[in-house]
Amino acid sequence: MTLYLGITFLLIPLIAPIFGREKLKDSSYIEAHTFFTKLLNRNYIKAELHISLQEIAASYQKQHHGIKIVYLDANFPFVNGFPLFPHLSHNDGKKIDISFVYLDQNDRLTNRKPSISGYGVFEKPTNKEYDQTKACKKNGYWQYDYSQYLTFGTINKNLKFSEKATKDLLLAIVNHQQIGKVFIEPHLKNRLRVENSKIRFQGCQTVRHDDHIHLQLK
Structure with a gap:
């Protein structure tokens, strides 16, 4: 364990730039949802994405x-192409998943999230919204909502999805000019009324995106 921790936190951050990636460090603008993301070395991105995230976060904090x-x-x-299970495309340093923003029991914005992993607690479509999950599973894509089993436990059950802040x-x-694609579930795109050509449907072969935002560089 000591050897692993030494390699993870001392050696790998020095070697990663050789492969065109750098460690995403916590700051007053950006933080990992869970320490295990850093412990498992799932927090590396290209320098261009790091700069973009810092600019996005700084701009966002002016509002909130x-x-x-x-x-x-x-x-x-x-190594480009090395899979980051269970993701299909997080393999080149250009992609990252961002959590939604929530309100606490006093209707104040908070940095807390509703699950331990950050995944699997969905903002489901209402009866009046298009249900992409139902459509995908009807067509045989059984895995589309399996991230519900990857929460590692639900916490902060009193949190509410903030439409305005999200x-x-x-x-x-x-x-942001350097962002090329964004994945979010169709019913949330429509609910939030954000029209932009960068926002795409990720396809039924992956998993639902009504528990996070996926973004990637051009």
């Missing part, structure tokens, strides 16, 4: 002071 960009999974530090975050992301 003290609310950070809380990231989930990014990429491993080495919309502002989504706008800050899509309006």
Whole structure:
């Protein structure tokens, strides 16, 4: 364990730039949702994405002071194409998952999230919204909502999804010049009323995106 921790926190951050990636460090603007993301070396990105995230986060805090960009999974530090289970595309340093923003029991914005992993607690479509999950599973894509089993436990059960703050975050992301694609579930795109060509449907072959925002460089 000592050897692993030494390699993870001392050696790998020095070697990763050779492969075109760098460690995403916590700051007053950005933080990992869970320590295990860092412990498992899932917090590495290209320098260009690091700069973009810092600019997005700084801009966002001008609107919502003290609310950070809380990231989930990014990429491993080495080798393009090496898979980051269970993701299909987090393998080149250009992708990262960002958590939604929530309100606490007093309707104040908080950096806390509703699950230990950050995944698996969905903002489901209402009866009047299009249900992409139902459509995908009807067509045989059984895995589309399996991230519900990857929460590692639900916490902060009194949190509520903040449409306003999450919309502002989504706008800050899509309006950044270096961001090429954003994945979020269709019913949330429509609910938040954000129209931008960068926002795409990720396809039924992956998993649902109504528990986080996926973004990637051009």
